[in-house]
Amino acid sequence: MPSRAQRVTYSALFAVLMVVGAYLKVPLLQVPLTLQTFFVYLSGLLLDPTTAASAQAIYLLMGLTGLPVFAGPLVGPQAFVGPTGGFLLSFPIAALVEAALSSRRSRMSDVAGLLSAFVVIFGMGLTYFMAYFSKGEPVGVLTAFLPFMLWDGVKMALAYVVAGGVRKFVRQRITSGRP
Template sequence: MEVQTRLQGLLLAALFAALTFVGAQIRLPMVPISFTLQVLFVLLSGNLLGSRLGGLSQLLYLFIGLAGLPVFAGGGGLGIILSPSFGYLCAFPVAAFVAGKNFPVARVEMNNNHHRGKILVSVLLRNCFAISVIYVIGATYLYFIQNLYWRVNFSLHQVLWFGILIFLPGDLLKAVLAALITERLTFKNHDKKLDFLNFFLYTIY
């Protein structure tokens, strides 16, 4: 039973690694970072799978890309390390872990109408904190890779604008959307419950 549970967890982690790849392909080219839907699936991986599996799914995504498969918005392979966007990719496992914090409690209490609003707000706040983690790690890497490696005169003002502010409205929208999706997939409404884990595992089996 324990082996089966671990296998199910790995399957779900692989699923969200694949979904993050799909999100990377839906992009709007911008300078120097592309706007994609990756962050939405990073947040959902933590919200729906929890810290451990959510973080694992993003580590898997990162390793697959570094191994050479073109799963990132900018392709794949070790060369992506020199990309301005690599810091954001490195932040994905940490962000998923943060977004999945207190996952078991949230799933239980989400099924209680009294706690529904409180847990929804809690998930949203965790998502916003997870996004801030992505910004801190990603923008820091962006500044140093541009100035120290590429020798581009990239000011802190440019980092703030091109690395954070230009993406902030869209990412906040993704945080809200991820929280709402999580609520819909885990909340018991009039004795009808769509449990994401059980629903997906039932589908594949």
């Protein structure tokens, strides 16, 4: 089990990775294609539930204070009441749920964790988005967000592969006795 200092370091690292993920984007309409959810998924696969959720909470607190860490044009509290606010608010919950489900480190638990995080992110994000625009037509919204959902499928697969590589690397370092 990681020490407290290690958990704080991991949380800070993933908060910074979230910022990087926000800036690696393809802007489309109201919601840009970013790598943010890739790092949410990766944190859920690699960190314990508390550390994964803490990393996302730190990221949101950075944005809440007005630091330009989010993908969209809104900063500070305005980002949370804008059209993508639901997606932002879902990140700590998604990371927590995913990490809790994938903590057994089996393929099935990892996949269950990834899919659960996806449901949390898009469930909260789309609900908030529909409420923001007062549109009562979920089918139209789902159709509009289909490219984002497909992009997240790619990011989940990539996170799964990267997490597997990181876990293998860490196991090899531990068994070899090298720092």
